[in-house]
Every structure is written in structure tokens, then in C-alpha cells.
């Protein structure tokens with residue numbers, strides 16, 4: 001059960017718990033899982049593999 005924040009045009013779905021988070025968050029506000037970064041928005045654009 002989760003709610004979508006008002007005003008957020010785009011919501012990113014958490015791959016872990018399935019909760020919707022604003023694209024500004026890098027980690028899920030609910031479970032704290034690492035959120036998939038949207039390509040073309042952040043600087044660099046190249047994701048560093050672990």
C-alpha cells in the first residue's frame with residue numbers, strides 16, 4: 001500500500017517493495033532500496049558498475 005505524492009509527474013517504482021517514489025530520490029523512502037536512476041537526467045549518464 002503506497003500513495004503517489006501529489007505534483008509528481010513521474011514516479012519511479014521501487015524494484016524492491018514496489019512503492020512509488022519521486023524520481024528525485026535515489027533510495028526508496030519506504031524500504032531504502034537503491035532506486036534505478038533515470039537515464040538522461042543525472043550528470044554523467046554512465047552508471048558505475050559495482
Ligand SMILES: [Zn+2]
Nearest residue numbers: 014017028031
Ligand atoms: Zn522500496
